[in-house]
Amino acid sequence: QVRVVESGGGLVQAGGSLRVSCAASGSFFSLYGMGWYRQAPGKQRALVAGLSGGGRTNYADPVKGRFTISRDNAKNTGYLQMNNLKPEDTGLYYCNTYPNPSPYWGQGTQVTVSS
Numbered sequence: 001q002v003r004v005v006e007s008g009g010g011l012v013q014a015g016g017s018l019r020v021s022c023a024a025s026g027s028f029f030s031l032y033g034m035g036w037y038r039q040a041p042g043k044q045r046a047l048v049a050g051l052s053g054g055g056r057t058n059y060a061d062p063v064k065g066r067f068t069i070s071r072d073n074a075k076n077t078g079y080l081q082m083n084n085l086k087p088e089d090t091g092l093y094y095c096n097t098y099p100n101p102s103p104y105w106g107q108g109t110q111v112t113v114s115s
Contacts, residue, residue, distance in 0.1 A: 002104045004095055009109035016085050020109050022078040022095035034071050035098030036080045039108070040091035049080060050098035058098075062088065085113045 008020040020036070033052040039045040049069040050058040057069055066085075071078040078095050092108040 002102060004104070004106040006093060006095055006106050006109040009093060009111045011112045011114065012085055014086055014113055014115050016113075017081070017083045018085065018111060019079055019081045020093050020111065022080075022106070024076045024078070024095075033098035034069070034078045035096055035101065036069060036078075037094045037096060037101065038089075038091040038111075039094070040088075043091075045094065047098070048093070051078075052098065082111070085111075087113045087115045089113050 003025040005023045006020060008018060010018060012018055031053070033050060035050040036048045037045050038048045046060070048060050048063055049067055051069045051071060059067060066083050068081040069079070070081070080093065082089065090111060090113050092110055094105055094108045096102055096105060
């Protein structure tokens with residue numbers, strides 16, 4: 001069973017930056033594409049950014065140019081660098097496989113952006 005632990009969230013003012021991390025067990029990221037998903041208040045969880053096994057990136061339109069997804073296969077760790085944050089970026093951020101998320105979700109990390 002794959003286990004992932006997200007961290008790095010917090011409270012930040014609009015225009016600020018955060019980097020969230022995802023530590024996975026086993027060879028999670030070297031075998032699969034990785035995605036960051038966000039569950040905003042009152043909304044369903046949705047893809048924010050994806051990184052294929054071949055290194056191709058995919059971003060949701062609202063975050064293009066502001067967020068950058070990356071991973072370190074040797075450390076089994078993934079990252080999401082978030083710049084110029086906006087209040088609408090607020091939510092619980094999860095990492096999972098991409099493009100098809102596995103049934104195994106971590107606890108997520110909360111990102112709150114104040115206006």
